[in-house]
Amino acid sequence: MTKTEKKPTILITNDDGFHAAGLRKLISLMRKFGKVIVVAGEQSMSGMGHAITIKTPLRVKTLYKEADYEEYVCNGTPVDCVKLGEQVVIGGKPDLLVSGINHGSNASVNVIYSGTMAAVIEACIDGIPAIGFSLCDYSHNADFSHVDAWIEAVVSKVLQHGLEQGVCLNVNIPAYSTEPVKGIKVCRQANARWVEEFDSRQDPRGVDYHWLTGKFENSDLAEDTDQWALDHNYASLVPVHFDLTAYKAMESVSKWGL
Amino acid sequence: MTKTEKKPTILITNDDGFHAAGLRKLISLMRKFGKVIVVAGEQSMSGMGHAITIKTPLRVKTLYKEADYEEYVCNGTPVDCVKLGEQVVIGGKPDLLVSGINHGSNASVNVIYSGTMAAVIEACIDGIPAIGFSLCDYSHNADFSHVDAWIEAVVSKVLQHGLEQGVCLNVNIPAYSTEPVKGIKVCRQANARWVEEFDSRQDPRGVDYHWLTGKFENSDLAEDTDQWALDHNYASLVPVHFDLTAYKAMESVSKWGL
Numbered sequence: 001m002t003k004t005e006k007k008p009t010i011l012i013t014n015d016d017g018f019h020a021a022g023l024r025k026l027i028s029l030m031r032k033f034g035k036v037i038v039v040a041g042e043q044s045m046s047g048m049g050h051a052i053t054i055k056t057p058l059r060v061k062t063l064y065k066e067a068d069y070e071e072y073v074c075n076g077t078p079v080d081c082v083k084l085g086e087q088v089v090i091g092g093k094p095d096l097l098v099s100g101i102n103h104g105s106n107a108s109v110n111v112i113y114s115g116t117m118a119a120v121i122e123a124c125i126d127g128i129p130a131i132g133f134s135l136c137d138y139s140h141n142a143d144f145s146h147v148d149a150w151i152e153a154v155v156s157k158v159l160q161h162g163l164e165q166g167v168c169l170n171v172n173i174p175a176y177s178t179e180p181v182k183g184i185k186v187c188r189q190a191n192a193r194w195v196e197e198f199d200s201r202q203d204p205r206g207v208d209y210h211w212l213t214g215k216f217e218n219s220d221l222a223e224d225t226d227q228w229a230l231d232h233n234y235a236s237l238v239p240v241h242f243d244l245t246a247y248k249a250m251e252s253v254s255k256w257g258l
Numbered sequence: 259m260t261k262t263e264k265k266p267t268i269l270i271t272n273d274d275g276f277h278a279a280g281l282r283k284l285i286s287l288m289r290k291f292g293k294v295i296v297v298a299g300e301q302s303m304s305g306m307g308h309a310i311t312i313k314t315p316l317r318v319k320t321l322y323k324e325a326d327y328e329e330y331v332c333n334g335t336p337v338d339c340v341k342l343g344e345q346v347v348i349g350g351k352p353d354l355l356v357s358g359i360n361h362g363s364n365a366s367v368n369v370i371y372s373g374t375m376a377a378v379i380e381a382c383i384d385g386i387p388a389i390g391f392s393l394c395d396y397s398h399n400a401d402f403s404h405v406d407a408w409i410e411a412v413v414s415k416v417l418q419h420g421l422e423q424g425v426c427l428n429v430n431i432p433a434y435s436t437e438p439v440k441g442i443k444v445c446r447q448a449n450a451r452w453v454e455e456f457d458s459r460q461d462p463r464g465v466d467y468h469w470l471t472g473k474f475e476n477s478d479l480a481e482d483t484d485q486w487a488l489d490h491n492y493a494s495l496v497p498v499h500f501d502l503t504a505y506k507a508m509e510s511v512s513k514w515g516l
Binding site: 044046047048049050051052053054055057058059060079080083084086087088109111112113118121125126153154157161163164166167169170183184186188189191193196197198200201207208209210211212237238239240241242243244245246247249250252253254256258 | 302304305306307308309310311312313315316317318337338341342344345346367369370371376379383384411412415419421422424425427428441442444446447449451454455456458459465466467468469470495496497498499500501502503504505507508510511512514516
């Protein structure tokens with residue numbers, strides 16, 4: 001970057017909250033690329049999907065501010081963080097939104113439940129190039145030591161080429177292992193699902209309660225899916241859009257004669 | 259239906275909570291079609307998107323039970339209601355899931371934020387035929403007197419033809435007016451968006467807080483969209499799927515040489 005080029009403004013959020021190691025890692029990587037503004041939740045918002053806060057007011061606190069680096073926390077969801085980042089903190093659009101690094105996979109159908117990817121999709125709706133990064137390791141002290149090159153490569157390419165209108169990226173990286181990650185594959189979302197099993201118990205008053213648990217089941221074993229890539233120690237990159245229309249089904253439904 | 263045919267089991271939920279007039283209307287319509295099991299939230303969960311509850315346990319209360327009709331409330335999100343309905347209440351899959359009738363439009367990009375449609379998509383992931391119904395009127399005492407024929411027509415067709423695997427329906431009905439609804443159009447999701455404007459205030463201690471507000475902006479004026487149909491007094495029916503892969507973008511991204 002020459003001195004005359006304007007540094008890009010990069011908005012960062014996540015759904016594990018501002019304490020998360022994955023967020024700290026992403027901040028340190030993004031500071032090499034531009035001016036970084038962090039707007040993260042005070043609390044973990046994992047599993048919040050595309051939730052927004054409409055019944056309670058939102059509050060934003062400044063945690064830290066220096067040249068080219070600002071950090072804020074709020075009481076909202078990941079999608080709220082993007083809206084607040086644009087409207088209240090920046091007062092305009094950042095050049096890039098990155099979300100994560102999520103502690104846990106957002107590959108396959110996980111994208112639907114993911115607060116990390118909801119933030120990315122929200123930015124995409126607003127016309128901002130946006131990327132979600134997730135590590136396939138749910139532990140809060142996950143090892144992020146192998147992710148730098150992959151994240152830097154994707155961010156460089158997006159800053160260089162941009163992303164077409166209405167498209168954002170879902171990038172997942174295998175958990176740390178002694179075998180190095182083999183590369184990045186451009187994939188489609190695997191058609192897998194969670195099979196729920198509630199862990200049902202009784203409280204001391206004898207009233208039933210249920211913890212949501214589940215098992216990930218993948219019957220979509222094709223080699224062009226994100227889940228295949230991750231299972232074979234590749235990082236996966238899925239271009240994602242927010243048009244949920246099932247175009248192929250329009251014809252058959254039209255024939256119903258409604 | 260002849261006496262020997264088994265009545266279909268219909269699971270009903272919504273995101274406005276079990277009090278909502280739209281839910282009551284949908285229950286009364288669905289009881290003509292089969293055995294009805296309602297699992298709704300104690301509270302309104304509007305704007306919850308595809309949120310799930312993982313940090314607190316879920317509780318289900320039986321409100322009412324008779325032959326062919328059961329009603330339960332829970333402390334969860336619309337997606338939780340579907341999971342609890344299947345796993346805890348029914349102990350298997352219903353023949354149909356209907357969600358709504360939402361007080362307010364879920365056309366266009368609203369599908370992304372909608373708890374009503376999140377419940378539908380969750381059922382679809384689980385392989386259950388599923389339909390979301392919404393009325394383009396946000397008021398809690400909205401007039402539902404004109405919706406019967408449209409909802410009954412769609413439900414009849416789905417029970418008759420089924421839905422292909424991985425496809426569910428997003429049906430929106432115009433608000434009541436003196437001009438009758440002209441018909442149902444099979445549409446694609448309009449590419450519109452909400453432009454946020456936070457209503458920022460100070461509390462009595464002088465601390466800023468922000469209410470999320472917004473204005474719906476539609477620049478996608480083509481006649482094949484749900485928004486066009488609704489604006490012209492047609493009900494809209496969009497077949498929806500949960501594969502977010504932007505297939506068209508895979509080629510250009512693959513050329514980056516990552």
